[in-house]
Amino acid sequence: MVKLDEIQKRLMAEVADLHKVPEGAYNLRVNGESAGRQSSENIEIVSKTDVSGLEIHIKPGTKNESVHIPVVLTQSGMKETVYNDFFIGEDSDVLIVAGCGIDNCGEQDSEHDGIHRFFVGKNARIKYVEKHYGSGTGRGKRILNPGTEVYQEEGSTVEMEMVQIKGVDDTVRTTTAELKEGAKLTVRERLMTHGSQNAVSTYVISLNGNGSSADVVSRSVARDDSYQKFDARIIGNAPSHGHTECDSIIMDRGRILAVPGLEANDLDAELVHEAAIGKIAGDQLIKLMTLGLSEQEAEEQIINGFLR
Amino acid sequence: MLELKNVSYNVDEDGGEIEIIRNVDLEIGSGKLVVVTGPNGGGKSTLAKLIAGIIKPTEGRIYFNGEDITDAGITERAQKGIAFAFQQPVRFKGIRVYDLIRIASGKRINTAEACTYLSKVGLCARDYINREINSSLSGGELKRIEIATVLARNAVLSVFDEPEAGIDLWSFTNLVDVFRKIRESSEERSILIISHQERILETADEIVVLRDGGIGAFGRREDILPGLIGTSSAVSACSRLASEGRI
Ligand SMILES: Nc1ncnc2c1ncn2[C@@H]1O[C@H](COP(=O)(O)OP(=O)(O)OP(=O)(O)O)[C@@H](O)[C@H]1O
Ligand SMILES: [Mg+2]
Numbered sequence: 001m002v003k004l005d006e007i008q009k010r011l012m013a014e015v016a017d018l019h020k021v022p023e024g025a026y027n028l029r030v031n032g033e034s035a036g037r038q039s040s041e042n043i044e045i046v047s048k049t050d051v052s053g054l055e056i057h058i059k060p061g062t063k064n065e066s067v068h069i070p071v072v073l074t075q076s077g078m079k080e081t082v083y084n085d086f087f088i089g090e091d092s093d094v095l096i097v098a099g100c101g102i103d104n105c106g107e108q109d110s111e112h113d114g115i116h117r118f119f120v121g122k123n124a125r126i127k128y129v130e131k132h133y134g135s136g137t138g139r140g141k142r143i144l145n146p147g148t149e150v151y152q153e154e155g156s157t158v159e160m161e162m163v164q165i166k167g168v169d170d171t172v173r174t175t176t177a178e179l180k181e182g183a184k185l186t187v188r189e190r191l192m193t194h195g196s197q198n199a200v201s202t203y204v205i206s207l208n209g210n211g212s213s214a215d216v217v218s219r220s221v222a223r224d225d226s227y228q229k230f231d232a233r234i235i236g237n238a239p240s241h242g243h244t245e246c247d248s249i250i251m252d253r254g255r256i257l258a259v260p261g262l263e264a265n266d267l268d269a270e271l272v273h274e275a276a277i278g279k280i281a282g283d284q285l286i287k288l289m290t291l292g293l294s295e296q297e298a299e300e301q302i303i304n305g306f307l308r
Numbered sequence: 309m310l311e312l313k314n315v316s317y318n319v320d321e322d323g324g325e326i327e328i329i330r331n332v333d334l335e336i337g338s339g340k341l342v343v344v345t346g347p348n349g350g351g352k353s354t355l356a357k358l359i360a361g362i363i364k365p366t367e368g369r370i371y372f373n374g375e376d377i378t379d380a381g382i383t384e385r386a387q388k389g390i391a392f393a394f395q396q397p398v399r400f401k402g403i404r405v406y407d408l409i410r411i412a413s414g415k416r417i418n419t420a421e422a423c424t425y426l427s428k429v430g431l432c433a434r435d436y437i438n439r440e441i442n443s444s445l446s447g448g449e450l451k452r453i454e455i456a457t458v459l460a461r462n463a464v465l466s467v468f469d470e471p472e473a474g475i476d477l478w479s480f481t482n483l484v485d486v487f488r489k490i491r492e493s494s495e496e497r498s499i500l501i502i503s504h505q506e507r508i509l510e511t512a513d514e515i516v517v518l519r520d521g522g523i524g525a526f527g528r529r530e531d532i533l534p535g536l537i538g539t540s541s542a543v544s545a546c547s548r549l550a551s552e553g554r555i
Pocket of ligand 1: 321346348
C-alpha cells in the first residue's frame, strides 16, 4: 500500500479489511492527509474546497462497484473533523466502506469526527460498512464521533453495518435518516466497550413516505466499568413500518441505558421497540462448560457469537 | 466407571430443607448401557446434574474411574470424559450448530465430519450446520442438535436426559440404533439414559427406577423390566404418540 508504516497498515486491515490497495474507487486518509486516491469511470472522488472532506459522486445506474474511504490516525493529539458527502445516482447499487482506526501511543487525546451525508437517489441501493477501532498504549484517549445523515429518495434501499469492538474510549454516534415513499433502511450495530469507555448511539429516523420502513438492531456488550447509551427514535409520519431492537449483555460493572422512542403521527404507522439487557445467561455458560470449556472460554464463545 | 456413594441432595426452601436425592448408591460399569426411569419429579434430572457437576451433593461422594470427583467442577468432569445432553437444551444467539459441534468434539473438525453427527440424529446436515442455535429452531430440532453435540464428544460416559422427548417416531428408531452402536463399539464407553420409553428400556443392560429421590429398584433389565411394563415408567412409542394425537 502507498507509503504506510506497519501500524497504519494494521489499522487499514482492521477497519476496512484492506491488505492492499482496494479495487475500484478509494481515498485513504492518513493523519489528516490523503495517502492515495483513485476515482473510477462511474465514481468520482473530489476534495471539498470549503472544509476538510470529500464529495463522492456515483453515476446513475452504477452497479456492483465499491468505494473505500478509510481513515487512520497515528499521531497523538491529532483532532480533525471531516465532512464527506455521497451523491448516489438513481438505480445504482454500490458498496461503501468507511471506517476509522486510531492508534494513540501518546499522552494527548486523538479525535476523529466524521460527518457523512448520503443523498440516495431513486431506487438506488447501497450497503455502507463502518468499522471503528482503537489501539495503542498511551494515556491519551481515542475519540470518535461519527455523524451520519441519510436522505433517501423513493424506492431506495440503505443497509448500514456499524461495528466498534475494541479500543475506542469515547464515542458519540448520531444517525439521522429521512425516508421517502417505499424507501427502506436497515441498520445493524455491533458494539463492545471495555475499561472506562463511553459510547452513546442516537438515532432519529423519520418515515415520511408511504410504505417506507426502518429496522435498527443493536447488539452490544458493556464490560469492566464502561457505559453505553442506546437512544433510538423512529417517527412514523406516514403509513410505514419501524422496528428498533437493543439486545445487550452487561459484564463486570458495565452499565447500559436503552431509551425507546416511538412517535406515530399517522394512524397506519406501525412501530415496535424491543430491548433486553442482562448478564450472560447461566445455563449458556453451563452448557458450554459441559462441553469442556472453562468458564472464561465459555464467556468468550458466547460474546463472539452474540457480536457476530 | 462411575460410582455414587450415599449421595444426597437437599435444597433449602422456606426455612425447611427438602430432600431431592436421598442416600443414593449406584454403580455404572464400563461398557454398560444403563437406563434410569421413574415418575415425574422422582429426581432423575437432579441425579444427572450431580453426575455432570452442575450441582454438588450435600452428602456422599462421587467416583469416576476410581477417582473422587465430588469436588471437581463442570469443566474438569467434562474433560475427564463425562458428557451430558440436557432435558431442556439451551438456546444461544449467534452460535451456530457447527460451532457447538466443533467445541464439543474438542478439536478442529471440518464441516463434513460435523455433519456426520447431525445425520445420526436424523437431521439433514446441510440444512442445519450453519443455523444459529436460537429461538428459530423447533423444539425437536433443538433436542436432536443437543444429542448430536453429545455424540460429538465421544465421551467415556454419556448421559442423555430424556433424549426421546419431542422426537418423531422415525428419528427415534434411528436414535435407539445410535445408542446401541455406541454400546457395541466399545467395552469402555458407558451410556446413562434417562427415559420412560419401552424401546429404550429394552436396550438397557441395567435399569434404575428412581422414586421420591431414592432408588426404588436397580438390576438387570431382564429382572426389572417385566415389573415396569404397562406402568407409566415404560411407555411404548406408539401409545405415547397415540395419546398425543399424533397417529
Ligand atoms: N433447586 C430446586 N429447588 C426446589 N425443588 C427442586 C429443585 N431442583 C429440583 N427440585 C424438585 O426436585 C424434584 C426432582 O426434580 P427432577 O427435575 O430431578 O425430576 P425428574 O425425575 O427429572 O422429573 P421429570 O420426569 O419430570 O423430568 C422435583 O419435585 C423438583 O421440583
Ligand atoms: Mg427430568
